[in-house]
Every structure is written in C-alpha cells, then in structure tokens.
Amino acid sequence: MNDMKISDSVKFVGVNDHKIDLFEGQFSVPEGMSYNSYLILDEKIAVMDSVDRNFGEEWLKNIENVLSGKKPDFLVVQHMEMDHSANIAAFMKKYPDSKIVSSKMAFNLMKNMFGTDFSERQIVISEGSKVELGKHVLNFIAAPNVHWPEVMFTYESTEKILFSADGFGKFGALDVPSANDWTDEARRYYFGIVGKFGANVQAVLKKAANLEIQKICPLHGPVLDSNLEKYIQYYDTWSKYEAETDGIFIAYTSVYGNTKQAAEKLAEILKEKGCKNVLIKDLARNDIFECVADAFRYKKLVLASTTYNTEVFPKMREFIAHLVERNFQNRTVGFIENCSWAPLAAKTMAKMFEPLKEIKILEEKVTIKIAVNEEVEKQLENFAEKLI
Incomplete structure (x- = not known):
C-alpha cells in the first residue's frame, strides 16, 4: 500500500x-x-x-x-x-x-x-x-x-x-x-x-x-x-489544442537511413537559423504515443517518410492516424518525401490531414530521390526558411 x-x-x-x-x-x-x-x-x-x-x-x-x-x-x-x-x-x-x-x-x-x-x-x-x-x-x-x-x-x-x-x-x-x-x-x-x-x-x-x-x-x-x-x-x-512550445517537431521514418539523414540535416539547418526548440524522433524506434504528445506539444510539425507501396511508410500512416483520431489542429505541417521512382508520400500524408481543421500545410515540400545530395540540401534550406 x-x-x-x-x-x-x-x-x-x-x-x-x-x-x-x-x-x-x-x-x-x-x-x-x-x-x-x-x-x-x-x-x-x-x-x-x-x-x-x-x-x-x-x-x-x-x-x-x-x-x-x-x-x-x-x-x-x-x-x-x-x-x-x-x-x-x-x-x-x-x-x-x-x-x-x-x-x-x-x-x-x-x-x-x-x-x-x-x-x-x-x-x-x-x-x-x-x-x-x-x-x-x-x-x-x-x-x-x-x-x-x-x-x-x-x-x-x-x-x-x-x-x-x-x-x-x-x-x-x-x-x-x-x-x-x-x-x-x-x-x-x-x-x-x-x-x-x-x-x-x-x-x-x-x-x-x-x-x-x-x-x-x-x-x-x-x-x-x-x-x-x-x-x-x-x-x-x-x-484548447494550443502549442506548449514555440518550436518544431520532426518525425521521420527511414528504411536505409537516407530519410533520417535528411531529417537530421533539416534539424541542423533550423538550429543554425536560430530555431532553438527543435525535436527529432524516429517513429519506428520511439514510443508512438510519446511522439503523438510531442506533435501536440510543438507549434510546427515536419513529417519525413519514404514512399511505400505507392503510399506512405506504415509507421508514418499509424502516427498520422493517431493525430487525426485525436483532432489534431492549430498547427503548421510540412512534408519531406523520399522515393526511388514515383514520389507519393507527401500527397498521401496531405490527404490524411484533410479531415482536420485549422491545419496549415506548407506548399513547399522536399523530395529526395533516394540519396541526400546538393540539390536536396538546397531544398532543405528553402524549406527551413518557409517553415520558420
């Protein structure tokens, strides 16, 4: 007792x-x-x-x-x-x-x-x-x-x-x-x-x-x-679905490490640009409900995922479904997608957010063709500017 x-x-x-x-x-x-x-x-x-x-x-x-x-x-x-x-x-x-x-x-x-x-x-x-x-x-x-x-x-x-x-x-x-x-x-x-x-x-x-x-x-x-x-x-x-922290939560899934590399590079760029509160987590290796809480905690959310079976990686789908189920709102959301030939992850993720209200989807996105290269890093720079 x-x-x-x-x-x-x-x-x-x-x-x-x-x-x-x-x-x-x-x-x-x-x-x-x-x-x-x-x-x-x-x-x-x-x-x-x-x-x-x-x-x-x-x-x-x-x-x-x-x-x-x-x-x-x-x-x-x-x-x-x-x-x-x-x-x-x-x-x-x-x-x-x-x-x-x-x-x-x-x-x-x-x-x-x-x-x-x-x-x-x-x-x-x-x-x-x-x-x-x-x-x-x-x-x-x-x-x-x-x-x-x-x-x-x-x-x-x-x-x-x-x-x-x-x-x-x-x-x-x-x-x-x-x-x-x-x-x-x-x-x-x-x-x-x-x-x-x-x-x-x-x-x-x-x-x-x-x-x-x-x-x-x-x-x-x-x-x-x-x-x-x-x-x-x-x-x-x-x-009230208000953010506790004026910062950015980056949630990613990665098969061979390239999407992880892009997510980590984005976090690095954001910090260099003066964004103090940046949190990054692997959805496959961190507690999914802790990640859900983090999404609600931070003001802005970046989702980075591979295209998978013409849609989005399963752990990312699960994560977004949890957010939708819990009336996620009053947030800015941006997407990074990776693909070998047909980039469909960002489109799939954006569609999943459609039932929610007060969600601002960034028009800018980052598209990786398997590997992070100089062109991808330029995209990440531009994406970070728009996100901030």
Missing part, C-alpha cells in the same frame, strides 16, 4: 501495478500504473472508486486497515472503466449494508458489464447532487467524455478536494523514483487517452474554475497539492 498522505480524514487506499506491460492494451508503461482509491472518514464513510480486477484483495485489505473495524456507508463510482470498477461486486459482498453512489448511465454500464446494478442499493446522482457525510460534503460535477460518457467528478467542499476521475492522471506507479515527475507522462496519458475530447475537458474546467481547490485526487498518478495553477493551465492548453 502507498503511504501517500492526503489529510487526517481522507486516506489513500489504492494500489500499484508492476505486472502490467501495456495499459489499455496499447500504452507502454515501463514504470507500471497506479489505480487510486480514496476513503473519507466522517460520521458516514465513503470510499471513492474501486481498482483493477487483479488487485481486489489488496484493495479491500487497505480499506479494512484504515477502517479499523468500522464499516463504509458508500462506494462512490465516478468512472466505470474496468481498471476502476472491477471490484464493485467484491466490495458490495464484503460490505452488504453499503450503498453505491453513481450516475444513471454508470448503473446501466454496471449491469451490462457485471450482470448487476445493485438496484436496491443505488443512490443515483447527477450534476449538482450532494451527499453529506457529516463535516464533509460530496458535490457532484458531470464530466461527460472525460473520457467516458458516464464520468462524474466529485468536489469535497470542506477540505476543498477535487476527485477528478481520470482527469489529471498520468502513467506510472506511485512507488517509483519518478512518481512525482508529472508533466511528461501526464501529457502522454492525456493525448493518448483523453485528447480527442478537448471540448469536453474545456467544459468541465469552466465548472472547476468556480471552485476553490486545494488538492486534486486523480484515479492515476500522484495527488496534486501544490502549484495547482500549473496543472490546470496544462489541461487548459492541451484541451
């Missing part, structure tokens, strides 16, 4: 997962994951959310240790995704007098997923509902599509704690050295999982702006209890 201190009345009863290799079956998590759950001690006792199915016994033991013989009155279910809901039935069996507090949609999901919605033990809440525990009061805020439609946030108005479901979460367990290094893994988490739903995040941030918040308790990652303006600003920037 993590010994994270929240307050005298609010206790952490979550777990760390170091067995997992891929979160949600696709996101690499070399430092594991945390599944957070919290317990509020008062005249009535509330447990905030369950944990992943593999940790039910540990979670229930954590709750038992904090309760010291007492019984919980409520299980608050903010989010029905399985890493937070899988042990609802085990909790209800262990504590038969407890009631479940959740939204109507969550109870519908519960019945579909687990075969029961505990209809005789429901407290159905919605936007503006309250549950009084004694000194502590739970105020419920609808947060649909952040990132599932049934999601509720909970604001505890006495200690001014926002329980934010998956919002403000990050990859990584809580017992690793980098547990409190929030930004990079929170960014990768946000754009990987929540990024499509920027408008929904904006809506709930506007609601939260009216609250005095002293701590944010997410369902993944550390409790945020200082510099909250920083974390909220990140979420505001990310959900």
